[in-house]
Amino acid sequence: MAGAQLLEIAALLFAVLAGFLAGGVWIAVSLLAVGWLGMLFVGGIPAGSVLATTVWGNSASWELAALPLFIWMGEILFRTRLSEEMFRGLAPWLGWVPGRLMHVNVIASGLFGSVSGSSAATCATVAKIALPELKRRGYDEKLSLGSLAGAGTLGILIPPSITMVVYAVAANVSIIQVFLAGFIPGLLVMTLYSGYIAIWSIANSAKMPPAEPRMSFGEKLKESTNLIPLALLILLVFGVLLTGWASATECAAWGVLGALAIAWWGGSLNGSAFWQSVMGATRTTCMIMLILAGAAFMKQSMGYTGIPVALANWVDNLELSPYALIAALTVMYIVLGTALDGISMIVLTTAVVLPMVQKAGFDLVWFGIFVVLIVEMAEVSPPVGFNLFVLQTMSGKDSNTVALAALPFFFLLVAAVAIITIFPQLVMWLPKYVFPG
Incomplete structure (x- = not known):
């Protein structure tokens, strides 16, 4: 099919997907249905067999x-x-x-993301701990949801x-x-997130809960002993990874x-709690x-329709300047991110995109x-942002509430892309310092 036809099909499939989601159809069923419809446009391929094997x-x-x-x-x-102690x-x-x-x-997502390698796992685990505690203390739920959606993406950046x-x-490479x-860049994104939270809190001081009672330095240190179990858990996961005892998985x-050791030590590990944690993890994992x-x-x-390649070729044919190319690729990947997961975007487009990127210098x-930053945007962009x-x-x-809450953090990721494009040394300094050759 010609490139123009493929782009028209892409627009049609996106409209169908948006229609399914707006109609309340399950997300997974919507994705499967649109995938099946895409296979019909190709023709001659047994969609059922492809579905089973895929x-x-x-x-x-x-x-x-x-x-x-x-x-x-996180369920355990x-x-x-631990949540209260943290x-x-x-x-x-x-x-x-x-x-x-x-x-x-932001802090917990950055720490957990550095050991999980997964945006979904980071978002789910930190949200399971943080959401109830922040709600109990009276913090704004919309900002809580937005910051968790944005900070959860740190799992794939750090x-x-x-x-x-x-x-x-x-x-x-x-x-x-x-x-x-x-x-x-991971520290940059964490700084942008925390900066936004601080500015929002100053501008909306009436929505903030009362301040905690002031403590002396000694009292602060005493309260910090509550962080020991969490610190030991992080050291355990980091330790087995850095020493080579275990892979990331x-x-x-x-x-x-x-x-389990923390739960046993704290006296909360009993048959009922254990079974509830298993069932809670099962429900979330199945979803x-x-x-x-x-x-x-x-x-x-x-991939069968050739839509990702057609979109990349269309950008290439525009013969843009380096900065205009990055802007166009940003838009292209954001559009792709509404329908594909990050790894799929990389696998399907690198063969076409990388030569033009190298050519641009x-x-x-x-x-x-x-x-990776663009993939982070896809994780928090509707209609299929996974963290949402x-x-x-x-x-x-509902999906609209969560998407609107995450919108400011989406634009902060856009700002991060602009910053590393203008100041590429923020990305390249550490690799060149460690590998000067």
Whole structure:
């Protein structure tokens, strides 16, 4: 099919998907239906066989094994006093910062993201702990949801990251260099998020809960002892990863073991709590895995139609300047992100996009971080932003409420892309410092 026809089909499929979601059809069913419709446009391919092999092939993934384990870890910790202890330990030190405990969403997501490598796992685990506690303390629920949706994306920006590994392999660049390149942009995004929370809190002081009672330095240190269990858990997961005892996926199992130990030590590990944690993790995992299955089939369908390649070729034919090319690629990937997961976008477009990026003079390591930031945007952009689905399920709010709450953090990611484009040394300094050659 001609490129113009493919772009028309892409617009039609997007409209159908938006219609399904607006009509209240389950997200996974909507993705599967649109994928099936895309296969009909291709013709001559057994859609049923493709559906079966795609769903099984993408579900039986070693990397995805980390997802239910990290979710289970969050369920176990949710049933301990860890959430209360984490807030008690951090509250005295954040009392002077505008936004106070709302910054815990960003800090906890950054810490957890550095060991999970998954945006969905980071969002689900931190939300399971933070949402009830922030609501109990009277913080604005809309800002809580938005900050969790945005901060959850740190799971794929702060190394180690599965998305980074996929890009490095596809682009034939050093995985370690891409990992190193992600640290400073990760801190940049965390700073932007916390800055927005602080500004919002100053502008909406009436919506903030009363300040916590003031404490002496000694009292703050005493309260900080509540952070010891969390610190030990982070050290456990980091330790087994950095020493090479376990892969990123196996770290999830160590995290569950550590969470069970914390629950046992705190006296909250009993038969009822254990079973509730298992069932809670099962429900959340089934929801996420079903959506992933639908996204995988839709990705396969898009690959057969040739729509991603046609879109990339259309951008290439515009013969844009370097900065205009980055702006166009940003728009292209944001559009693709409304229908595809991040790894699918990378796999389907790198063959066409990378040559034009190199021709424009951009370093492929830098472009990897650019792509990861764009993937982060896709995680919080409607109609199929994955973090929005997770928070919609966990909070009970409708999709429009969660999407509107996440919108400011989407634009902060746009700002981060603009900053690293204007100042590429923010991305490249650390890789070049460690590997000067």
